[in-house]
Amino acid sequence: MKKYQIILTAMLCVASFAKAQRLPLDSVLARVRTNPALMAYDAKASAQEAYATGAKSLDAPKVSAGQYQVPYQLSPNGGAFMIQAEQMFTNPAKLKAKEDYMKGLSKVTATDKNYLKNQLIAQAKQYYYERVVLEKKLALLQHTQDLLEYMLKDANIRLTYGKEKLPNIYKAKAELFELDNTREQLNNEISQKNIMLNTLMNREKQAVFLVDTIYVLKEYETIITDTATLANARSDIKGINRNIDLQQLNAQMEYAKRKPDFGIQAGHMQSYGGMANQYLLMGSVTIPIVPWASKEYKANLKGIRYELEELQQKKLDILNQAQGQLAGMRTDMSSKKRQLKNYEQNIIPALQNGYKTALLAYDQNTGDLPSVLDGIKSLQLIRMEALDRLQELLTLQVAYERENESN
Numbered sequence: 001m002k003k004y005q006i007i008l009t010a011m012l013c014v015a016s017f018a019k020a021q022r023l024p025l026d027s028v029l030a031r032v033r034t035n036p037a038l039m040a041y042d043a044k045a046s047a048q049e050a051y052a053t054g055a056k057s058l059d060a061p062k063v064s065a066g067q068y069q070v071p072y073q074l075s076p077n078g079g080a081f082m083i084q085a086e087q088m089f090t091n092p093a094k095l096k097a098k099e100d101y102m103k104g105l106s107k108v109t110a111t112d113k114n115y116l117k118n119q120l121i122a123q124a125k126q127y128y129y130e131r132v133v134l135e136k137k138l139a140l141l142q143h144t145q146d147l148l149e150y151m152l153k154d155a156n157i158r159l160t161y162g163k164e165k166l167p168n169i170y171k172a173k174a175e176l177f178e179l180d181n182t183r184e185q186l187n188n189e190i191s192q193k194n195i196m197l198n199t200l201m202n203r204e205k206q207a208v209f210l211v212d213t214i215y216v217l218k219e220y221e222t223i224i225t226d227t228a229t230l231a232n233a234r235s236d237i238k239g240i241n242r243n244i245d246l247q248q249l250n251a252q253m254e255y256a257k258r259k260p261d262f263g264i265q266a267g268h269m270q271s272y273g274g275m276a277n278q279y280l281l282m283g284s285v286t287i288p289i290v291p292w293a294s295k296e297y298k299a300n301l302k303g304i305r306y307e308l309e310e311l312q313q314k315k316l317d318i319l320n321q322a323q324g325q326l327a328g329m330r331t332d333m334s335s336k337k338r339q340l341k342n343y344e345q346n347i348i349p350a351l352q353n354g355y356k357t358a359l360l361a362y363d364q365n366t367g368d369l370p371s372v373l374d375g376i377k378s379l380q381l382i383r384m385e386a387l388d389r390l391q392e393l394l395t396l397q398v399a400y401e402r403e404n405e406s407n
Contacts, residue, residue, distance in 0.1 A: 031201035041113035055099035077273030084267035111239035122402035343386035
């Protein structure tokens with residue numbers, strides 16, 4: 001019964017993968033660009049733009065009514081009943097500065113969104129390439145399994161004729177079973193990468209999909225990036241520039257506080273005791289340049305100057321750090337490519353020749369099975385190491401594109 005359950009489970013897994021959708025890297029990245037976290041920034045920017053439309057609003061008018069200079073008598077013959085209205089008019093320069101500042105907030109949000117998008121795309125690329133390398137490791141594992149099964153079958157035939165030893169048979173079986181653990185670990189890592197990619201794409205977390213195992217190694221190690229190119233490409237630098245613009249708009253808003261506001265006050269008095277009706281009509285103006293009123297915006301302007309200096313220095317630091325990191329990555333990529341070339345042209349062919357020599361000797365009854373098994377295992381391990389170097393190279397490539405924002 002247990003055997004049939006295993007077979008049924010295997011058939012269901014095969015069926016699910018047969019129906020699985022193949023998603024190339026471009027399709028994955030397109031879905032990541034609609035991640036809810038990015039859509040939240042769009043909503044935030046829209047909210048800030050909506051708030052900016054009300055930036056030029058004036059204060060509400062004030063209306064009042066009541067007795068005015070009426071004596072304490074039941075039947076007064078003096079004073080009046082007054083109706084009064086007041087309206088303050090904020091200086092148009094202040095309103096314009098406030099509107100410009102609030103509009104600048106949405107531009108900062110847009111650059112923050114682009115920064116997050118670059119990070120999410122880099123994560124998606126990293127998980128995708130890790131999944132690609134894992135698939136290649138699974139294929140290598142299957143190739144090793146085929147070799148071991150062939151050798152085990154051959155050894156069993158030899159055993160019946162007394163030309164093979166039983167301990168060697170068990171050694172071959174143990175190495176074959178060891179592949180099951182390695183395969184289980186690889187399948188677990190593939191499932192983890194699937195979950196991470198599905199999360200970034202905002203899909204069902206357990207949804208199964210296939211990846212395109214074709215990859216392209218870029219020649220980034222031959223490129224020299226200057227600060228001007230980096231400043232034009234990186235969203236965090238653009239974000240700092242937008243924050244610099246925002247602080248300058250903030251300074252204009254603070255400087256506009258020097259300008260006076262105006263007001264008007266009108267009232268009508270219905271007099272008691274036959275007195276003539278009267279009216280009130282007055283204008284007002286604020287005087288913000290007096291020392292006790294100007295202290296605040298002068299301090300704010302001084303603080304903004306320091307914040308602008310901080311942002312400029314932060315931008316220089318990011319560019320300096322980025323140039324150093326990119327230079328280090330280019331050196332590392334060159335080294336990894338030389339290592340991969342050495343694996344492909346020298347190490348792996350040498351081990352293949354060693355395995356073939358051991359196999360030939362075994363076929364001619366001049367060698368033993370452990371030597372062939374060691375050759376198979378050594379070849380598998382070194383190919384796994386080569387795939388590890390490939391993964392490191394792809395990881396460097398993703399990191400380079402994240403730093404340079406060449407998505």
